[in-house]
Amino acid sequence: VNEDADIAAARDGSLPAFERLVRRHQGVVRGFLRRLAGDADQADDLAQEVFVLAWRKLGDFEARGTFRGWLCRVAYTRFLQHRRADLARARAHSARSDVPASGNADIALDLDRAMTTLSEDQRAAIALCYGEGLSHGEAAEVLGMPLGTVKSHVARGREKLVAALSGWRAA
Amino acid sequence: VTDEELQRMFDRASVGPDGPFVARVMAEVTSRRDRRRAWGQALGWTAGVLCLGLAGPELRELWLAAGLSSVAAVGLVAIGAWVYAEQT
Numbered sequence: 001v002n003e004d005a006d007i008a009a010a011r012d013g014s015l016p017a018f019e020r021l022v023r024r025h026q027g028v029v030r031g032f033l034r035r036l037a038g039d040a041d042q043a044d045d046l047a048q049e050v051f052v053l054a055w056r057k058l059g060d061f062e063a064r065g066t067f068r069g070w071l072c073r074v075a076y077t078r079f080l081q082h083r084r085a086d087l088a089r090a091r092a093h094s095a096r097s098d099v100p101a102s103g104n105a106d107i108a109l110d111l112d113r114a115m116t117t118l119s120e121d122q123r124a125a126i127a128l129c130y131g132e133g134l135s136h137g138e139a140a141e142v143l144g145m146p147l148g149t150v151k152s153h154v155a156r157g158r159e160k161l162v163a164a165l166s167g168w169r170a171a
Numbered sequence: 172v173t174d175e176e177l178q179r180m181f182d183r184a185s186v187g188p189d190g191p192f193v194a195r196v197m198a199e200v201t202s203r204r205d206r207r208r209a210w211g212q213a214l215g216w217t218a219g220v221l222c223l224g225l226a227g228p229e230l231r232e233l234w235l236a237a238g239l240s241s242v243a244a245v246g247l248v249a250i251g252a253w254v255y256a257e258q259t
Contacts, residue, residue, distance in 0.1 A: 015197065015200070015201065015204075018197075018200065019193065019197050022193050022196050022197065023193050026186070026189060026192055026193060026196075027185060027186040027189075030186045030189070030192065031185050031186040034186065044192060047192070047196075048192075048195060048196050048199060051196045051200070052196070052199055052200055052203060055200045055204075107180050107183050107184050108183075108184040110180075111180050111181065111184050130177065130178060130181045131181045131185065132185075158174070158177065161172075161177060162172045162177065165172045165177070165180075166172065
């Protein structure tokens with residue numbers, strides 16, 4: 001079943017179609033939020049809220065962009081709302097649970113630590129472009145930033161990551 | 172760390188398939204949908220009872236005694252019916 005058909009069916013209230021959409025995109029949304037929040041549990045809670053919101057707001061999705069991009073935009077907006085509501089918790093990266101994403105726990109932890117050296121905008125841009133494979137253009141739409149700004153955030157963020165991970169190869 | 176190595180790190184640290192998460196989301200979506208439906212049905216029943224109240228002279232007297240005019244009652248019924256339709 002293709003994605004457009006699933007989106008149309010989910011808009012009409014089909015839960016199985018929506019479940020297929022969740023299954024297809026959960027990795028992107030959770031991965032993006034994990035890199036932003038720095039806390040796997042908190043990110044998964046936010047991701048759940050994002051999908052619940054997506055179910056209710058599916059009618060707002062316009063086929064001009066990709067569904068993945070729309071979901072990431074919803075996720076980014078939800079993250080910013082959450083951070084505004086609870087700035088202290090969002091800042092407390094040191095208190096995060098450090099639950100590894102999957103696969104290689106050491107790499108996930110090294111990467112998470114390195115990501116904390118980035119500014120929030122750089123982290124969001126890097127998370128979308130490197131972490132979730134979005135193009136710079138898609139990331140610009142998700143983040144509501146000009147394309148040039150996103151490219152600049154990605155470039156500077158990459159420099160910082162490389163510096164933070166300089167000892168990785170030897171380890 | 173080269174660009175390719177950095178990309179590989181992200182790929183290896185990416186979130187894979189997660190059945191429990193999907194099940195959790197779907198349970199929440201279903202629960203919220205059911206709650207909304209229940210509220211909609213309750214409002215629909217309320218609207219129906221109000222209609223009966225307007226139609227039956229005795230109930231209508233009670234309704235008017237509560238200080239609400241017929242116009243307000245019709246408005247409430249209309250809102251209830253609209254919400255019901257919207258929720259279901």
